[in-house]
Amino acid sequence: MIKYNLKCKNNHEFESWFSDSIEFEKLSIKKMIECTFCGTRLIKKSIMSPSVLTNEEKISKKKSLKKIQKMKEDLLKMRNFVEKNFENVGKDFPREVRNIYYDKRKNKNIYGHATDEETEALKDEGIEFTTIPWVNKRDN
Ligand SMILES: [Zn+2]
Secondary structure (H helix, E strand, O other), rough: EEEEEEEEOOOEEEEEOOOOOOHHHHHHHHOOOOOOOOOOOOOOEOOOOOOOOOOOHHHHHHHHHHHHHHHHHHHHHHHHHHHHOOEEEOOHHHHHHHHHOOOOOOOOOEOOOOOHHHHHHHOOOOOOOOOOOOOOOOOO
8 A cells, every 4th residue: 555645736635545656647547536625636646755864864863872872871870879879768759858848857868759740749839859860770
């Protein structure tokens, strides 16, 4: 099957499936293709933008892959730092962070998980914290 973008003489654009390009040519010559909007049979293929990957794009793709890799390494370093210096409170993060915020005597570094709603609620209460992307240690 092949999909063509078609255009009628009234500039209506629509898509249609054909079993192959030959079928399209046959139907087109016999004027058997109808515009789905106005019913005219004066149809032509509209020009499709071909997907071509130039060398330059390949290179920039490689570069951005490297950048992503570098970013991942940085995030991994951050993760290792957090794991070493912060206490993991897991899902209790919203509760723990409130304890610390409202009970000023407590002062410890914690990290954990919070849902989007919990994050929003904490922000509404004026509690400052940072969310960081948590990267996996193993590549997958
Ligand atoms: Zn039309």
